[in-house]
Structure formats: C-alpha cells, structure tokens
Amino acid sequence: MNQPTACLSETTENTVRNDWSRAEVTQLFDLPFNELLFRAQNVHRAHFDPNAVQISTLLSIKTGGCPEDCSYCPQSVHHDAGLEPERLMDVEAVVSAARAARAAGASRFCMGAAWRNPKGKNFERVLEMVERVRDEGLETCATLGMLDEQQVSALKQAGLDYYNHNLDTSPEFYGEIITTRTWDDRLETLTHVREAGINVCCGGIVGMGEARADRVSMLCELANLPEHPGSVPINRLVRVEGTPLQQQDEIDSIEFVRTLAVARILMPASHVRLSAGRSEMSDEMQALCFFAGANSIFYGEKLLTTGNPDTARDDALFEKLGLHPA
Numbered sequence: 001m002n003q004p005t006a007c008l009s010e011t012t013e014n015t016v017r018n019d020w021s022r023a024e025v026t027q028l029f030d031l032p033f034n035e036l037l038f039r040a041q042n043v044h045r046a047h048f049d050p051n052a053v054q055i056s057t058l059l060s061i062k063t064g065g066c067p068e069d070c071s072y073c074p075q076s077v078h079h080d081a082g083l084e085p086e087r088l089m090d091v092e093a094v095v096s097a098a099r100a101a102r103a104a105g106a107s108r109f110c111m112g113a114a115w116r117n118p119k120g121k122n123f124e125r126v127l128e129m130v131e132r133v134r135d136e137g138l139e140t141c142a143t144l145g146m147l148d149e150q151q152v153s154a155l156k157q158a159g160l161d162y163y164n165h166n167l168d169t170s171p172e173f174y175g176e177i178i179t180t181r182t183w184d185d186r187l188e189t190l191t192h193v194r195e196a197g198i199n200v201c202c203g204g205i206v207g208m209g210e211a212r213a214d215r216v217s218m219l220c221e222l223a224n225l226p227e228h229p230g231s232v233p234i235n236r237l238v239r240v241e242g243t244p245l246q247q248q249d250e251i252d253s254i255e256f257v258r259t260l261a262v263a264r265i266l267m268p269a270s271h272v273r274l275s276a277g278r279s280e281m282s283d284e285m286q287a288l289c290f291f292a293g294a295n296s297i298f299y300g301e302k303l304l305t306t307g308n309p310d311t312a313r314d315d316a317l318f319e320k321l322g323l324h325p326a
C-alpha cells in the first residue's frame, strides 16, 4: 500500500506563499485523493467559513465578433459557433440586469465583453456601467480584454472592484490554444490592474487537452504572481460546437477536483471559483468541489453565451449541502 507522501509540512500549508516550485505542486497533485482533500479542507477552514459561498452573476455586455483566436471560445470570429455578433449593450439594460441579479442574491456583478481590448466611446460607456452598477450596491467586476494604464486608472476611478483576466493555461501550452496574443501580454494587463489597486480575478480553464504538468504549471504561475489573485476562477472547458476544442475528451472528474484542491492549498486566502462547466456536473461532483475548497460560483441561468445551472437547481443544491451565500 502507498503511504501518504510526507512531501510538505502541514504546518506551512496555511501560510500565504509566492514561491511554490513545480516539484512541490506536482507532489500535491500526486497525493492520495483523501489526503489531498483533507489538507485542502483544513486550509480552507483556516481562512473561510466552510459553508459560505460567494455568488457572482455574469452578463455578456458585448457578445461575439472577437478578433482573438482562443480555441475554446465561441465568441471568436475565427470559429463558427453560430453566434450572432452583437453591439455593446445600453447602460440602462445593464443596470436592470444588475438589479435583478442583486434581487436574486448576487453580491458581485461581472460584465464581460468579447474584445481584444476596449476602445473609444465603447470604453466610456463601460465606465458609466461600472458607476451605475456600483450605485446599485453591488461589487463590480469587468472582463474586457487587454487594458493600458490609462484605462485601468479610469476603471478604478469609476469604482471597479475586480478585473477578470485569466492566464487560461500554462505558459508552455499557451501557444497551442491562442496565437493572437502572448502570455506576456496577459501578465502586462495583470500588472497594470494590480498596481492600480483593483482586485485581480485570474484563473484558467482545464480540460483543453493539456497535461497534468500544464495544470501544475498554470497553478504555480497563479500562486507565484506578486500577490495572489483575490478570486481564482477554475473553468472546466465547455465544449462548444464550432470551436476547435468541440471534440476534446472531457477531463476526468477526480482530476478536476484535484485541480481545485491544489488551487485552494496554494492560494489559501483567495476565493476559488467553481466557474464554467457546472451544468455538466452532478450534485455529488459539485459537493466534492466545495469540499476541496471552492467557495465561489456564477449564479444565474447563463454564463456569457453558454448555459449555467438554473437558479432553482442551485438553490436546491445549497439547501441540500447547508451552504449559504457569503
């Protein structure tokens, strides 16, 4: 019988570190499942109420027609997922969606745009959206692609609380998935956002055909950023017809839960979001994800363009598991 590896002293697991090595992270992934989950749950309890889950709602404020070629994404002009490209929404329509999200129990409202980077009048309109959503008493989050320093400071002034900008995969695998921008482009925007004092929301996607070594590498890069992102979305690839990854094999469920557990151990004080992919997960699988340390979800029937569990199903799941909104 394999004995649990005494790879990491448990006493050091609750400290926030930014110097994780690939070898240490690999050892965590290699732990027996029960051992890994136990450690992750201990770390989780040292930092959070284990029964509280932060709730965000997403709205696609500008859908489709994106010039980037991300292989997973239905909104890229390089693929044909049958989406009708839309213009940027009106401010009033966004504000009413935000009100509805707040009434349904969301504490954060995330506005996503299918842009490589925002420009001109459209950017001005997003600033207005941020101000207005904030006035509704919600935390604000946006994901608009790459930003320069001036744009970041304008968003900060408008009252943006979080900016989502994912590393998406490992630096080694990045070029297999996206060719229209580089890993370093991603880091540059993240630096601007962090330096302006906006909370960083940064994570990635698993199940794109990457090796475990890539998941190790991606989590290591996230954990070794100058500061841990406040929010770490872990998306399970949604295989959308018409995208190059539509035929990708689904990632093994246990491996997905391991990824969340390792993220929890590496970034003990961050919210780890069980992000895209929940529609295809059973209640039992989601329960394991919460046990592994996930403590944030997207709530509401739609992500950006694909489905999310309906709110009645999520309410029933919270009730069954005794979870409550954070």
Ligand code: SAM
Pocket (backbone or CB within 6 Å): 066, 072, 073, 074, 112, 113, 114, 115, 116, 143, 144, 145, 146, 164, 165, 166, 168, 204, 205, 235, 236, 237, 238, 239, 240, 276, 304
């Ligand atoms: N265009 C901006 C960008 O890419 O930074 C913001 C919007 S983009 C849709 C936000 C994130 O959604 C991506 O970074 C990716 O992690 C996630 N995403 C997109 N398509 C996905 C899919 N099919 N499955 C899982 N996650 C997906």
Ligand code: DTB
Pocket (backbone or CB within 6 Å): 058, 074, 110, 112, 143, 164, 166, 203, 204, 233, 234, 235, 238, 275, 276, 303, 304, 305, 306, 307
């Ligand atoms: C993130 O990491 N996941 C969300 C949010 N940030 C913007 C988006 C998931 C999108 C899933 C595919 C879609 O609905 O288009």
Ligand code: SF4
Pocket (backbone or CB within 6 Å): 066, 067, 068, 069, 070, 073, 074, 075, 076, 113, 114, 115, 116, 145
């Ligand atoms: Fe564009 Fe973002 Fe989709 Fe990439 S993930 S194609 S940048 S909307």
